[in-house]
Amino acid sequence: STSAAAEQGTAAHALAEHKLRRALxxxxxxxxSAWIDDEMETLTDDYVAYVQEHISLAREACGDPQVLIEQHLDFSHVVPGGFGxxxxVIIAEPTLQxxxxxxxxxxxxxxxxxxQLMLYALxxxxxxxxxxxxERVxxxxxxxxxxxxxxWEIPVTELEHWAEAEVKPKAELAAAGEGEFCPGSWCQFCKIAPTCRARAEANLALARLEFAPPAELSDTEIADVxxxxxxxxxxxxxxxAYALSKAVNQGVVFEGFKLVAG
Incomplete structure (x- = not known):
């Protein structure tokens, strides 16, 4: 489930952070954590080795890089209230990683x-x-x-241009409750995904197409579906899942449906 994957990811991040701090x-x-298993031990060891390798390369280029682990990054100068x-984060010359x-x-x-990472870099x-x-990120x-x-690398000048030309205008629209919704695979990470009207409309439009008699669809249309x-x-x-949670935890009744044991 999504929650299980999130718990596993949290455990992996905590273990990786611990190992990296000890290495430094x-x-x-x-x-x-009950989620920590042999696979997680091995993969977080590999992650720490990878990071250490890049810290060593940064030291060769810069001499005194600053290494930050689980660092709060505030990009609210670009997106109001934005942080991650x-x-x-390896801060060095000429490349920030x-x-x-x-x-x-x-x-x-x-x-x-x-x-996400471009905003973190900002x-x-x-x-x-x-x-x-x-000079670059x-x-x-x-x-x-x-x-x-x-x-992936990008010059700092190009990154800052992206922030000014693309991110700031869209962030201002979002802050004002304006702009356009764009449903897609990224919706899985959104907390209002189950109740988002734009996502529902996009999927219901697809469902209406899917319910048309197959003989009326071309092979290209069927492939698209x-x-x-x-x-x-x-x-x-x-x-x-959202409706079930509301029904069980808040007693919400959805017309035409009822909870049954089993």
């Missing part, structure tokens, strides 16, 4: 133009940029259960 001679208490936590551990194996995450630059002569997705270690069915199933499961 910092005090840390080993976390205790960087798993590992953001390394993000993704323990999940469901969705392959790419580093190229990854908005937060790090805003706080620490004056201390170093940083390297963001890395470390996703061991998908054998995915993906790094087949590609979208997983998204439709996910949305339906989200709504069903």
């Amino acid at each position: 001679k910092q005090r840390s208490k080993r976390p205790v 936590t960087g798993d590992c 953001i390394i993000d551990l993704k323990y999940g194996q469901g969705v392959l995450v790419e580093a190229e133009r990854n908005p 937060g790090a630059l805003h706080t620490f940029g004056d201390l170093y002569d940083i 390297a963001v890395t997705i470390y996703q061991p259960r998908r054998a995915n270690v993906d790094t 087949l590609a979208r069915i997983p998204q439709l199933k996910t949305w339906a499961a989200d709504v069903e």
